[in-house]
Amino acid sequence: MGGPGVPPRGRPEQGSPPVSAEPNPIDSADDPALVPVLPEAVRQRVVVLAATVLGGLPLDQVPASLRRVARFTPAKRAKLGGTGIAAALAGDPAFRQRVADKVADAGGELTIAVTAGTRPAAADPVEVGALAYLLRPDNWVDLVVGAADEVRTETDRVATEHRIKEAEQRADRAEQARAAAVAEHGRLRGEAEQARAELAELRAELRAVQKELRESQHRERRASEQAATEKGRLARAERDHQAELRRLNARLADAEAAAAATRAAGAQEHAFDDSRVWLLLETVRNAARGLVRELALDPVEVVPADFVAETADTPDRPRAGARALAADDPARLDQLLAMPRAHLVVDGYNVTKTGYGELSLEQQRNRLAASLGVLAAQTGAEVTCVWDGADPVHGIAPPPRGVRVLFSRKGEIADELIRRLVRAEPDGRVVVVVSSDKEVADGVRRHGAYPLSAHTLLRRLARG
Template sequence: RPEGWEDLILAETEERARQTEDAHAAADVVREQRRRRAAEQRAQTAETARDESLEHITSLRAENDALRDELVHYESKQQELDETIAGLRQELRHANDRLQAAQGRLAKSSEAEDQSVNAQRNAEHVRDLALEDRRSALANLSDLGGILHDLRSLGQRLEAVLPHEQAAAERLPLPTPGRLNGNPQGMTIHLLKSTATVIIDGYNVTKGTWPNRSLEQQRELLIAATEQLAARFGTHLIIVFDGADIAGAHRENRSLIRVMYSPNGITADDVIRGEVRRLPLSRPVVVITDDQAIQRDVRSEGANIVSSAHFSQVLYS
């Protein structure tokens, strides 16, 4: 063996060990690089998968929103259909009601037709009886002619012996004392105490006397006050109101006055005018109103006029 062989072996061994370590280190580096590349690939794959998942989630959300909108739309349609069905059911009930009413009218119409046929038969029977009576009357016509001649003769004899009463050509207003000129209250009392028929324009008086009361209260107040006035002066009083459909319009328990209500379609003004014309021309008439048209018309009929305000003063004098 050469000298220093041990050192040579040791050096060789160390060199081989170093080479082995370098090989191991290189292998470790390669393995580390491979692991890093694999990790990078996995990370890239994961990122790609994440992006795809996000896109899929976004797509799913959009689809979900669309489905929700569609669900809301269908719910609205369902509500409209429910309302339509409810309306159709209501119309069906109304149609059934109309059908029943029509059937009832048809039944009544048939009954009325039967009654009409019976009435026509009765009318024909009455006509036959009337024709028979006519024939009998014609048979007795000569006798009736004689009776008529006798009646005419009797009438002529009565006209010859009975006195003739000359009818008044027109109504004359009541004369008023000159001392009452300028004294409207005294003039009103004078006319109320006369023999005239006094016609009162009801609401024309009440609306000026009790403007804050209801129409029913106004009527009752005027009726009560005029009843006291009639008892006080002995006046023949007529109150005229509008409206025949008023409760109590046909009461007959007014012992001192007469209350009239205009019928449908006729005003109290026209009733007052007609009442003035209806009364005999020999009877004086006093009309109480502030209505100028009524005053003009009844004055032409010979009536005296008293204003509603002056009459109201007398009511509480």
């Protein structure tokens, strides 16, 4: 073991003949070609040993690259200066020798044994390799190689055990997965059986529903056939009544003609003819009364539009009347409304959005209702204003006298309510429908009403 004042190991004594053929032992020990590759664990242990004794070396014996690291604690030296310490030990034999001397001075039985070139059987191979690398006994390479082999063998053994353990764990996981798959398969099979049972129940329910649907359709067809039969019977009765009325009208016309002839025949025959006419008219009147009794017709106090209004959303107010016609000249509207018992039906929003759509809906409704009130007072016609809206509008002012306000029901638009109003009127009554909607105009025209555009009504209202 080298040290100050002690010749290096293997160096010839003074006076001994020089042996130039043999290399210097220290020099040959430090030959890079002879230094085996240290396992990582041995290298780290060498760095820890050197870092431990580095602080005890005089600063002038510490390589310049490690002097800053020498001020750190041993653990910090090994962590931050490990690479520099390993490089200095490999490249600076004198520094390595000083470190080895310090390690030898602080060493125990294992250090003494390694210095002597022996290795205790139970010694840690990592510690033996690190001490052999630093102390460099004559057989240090063998000790380092042996320690490296043991470290590698231990590493391989640990790795093999780890792989075996991982393989066992994978096998356990595979077995667990297989058991889970078997359980899942059983669960899915149970669910499939349950789904098949539910499917069978649903099919049975479907067959029952289809059977009930067929029966319902059959009942509906029978009801439709019965309704058609009843409708035909009522139509025949209506035709019979119309024929009877025409016959009575013909008789009345004959009576009126006879009365005229009687007046022309002279004063003597006048009384005779008057008596015949009176008798004929009395007969017609009695026949008409008998027809009324036969049809069981009671006197009515409501008009047809009131029946439609009962099925529409309408605010509480007195009822009033109106009926329709077609053309763009406001004079045509006046002509139609001048007819007896005329009924004016107005498509509210169609008119207001044409004339003053910039106003709010409430303002549109109030303005049109006020204008229609003036028109109803001027013409005496029945006036009905129809608005779209599934829900009644609350809080609005009551409509003017003579104006009926209706809102369409849920699921119904104003166009459909207008058609129902027109269909409810008897043939021959003048009904005027104001709407610029072509579909509405065509529909009401087919039922005998007179369609007029929104502009026509707006021009008439603007006239005052």
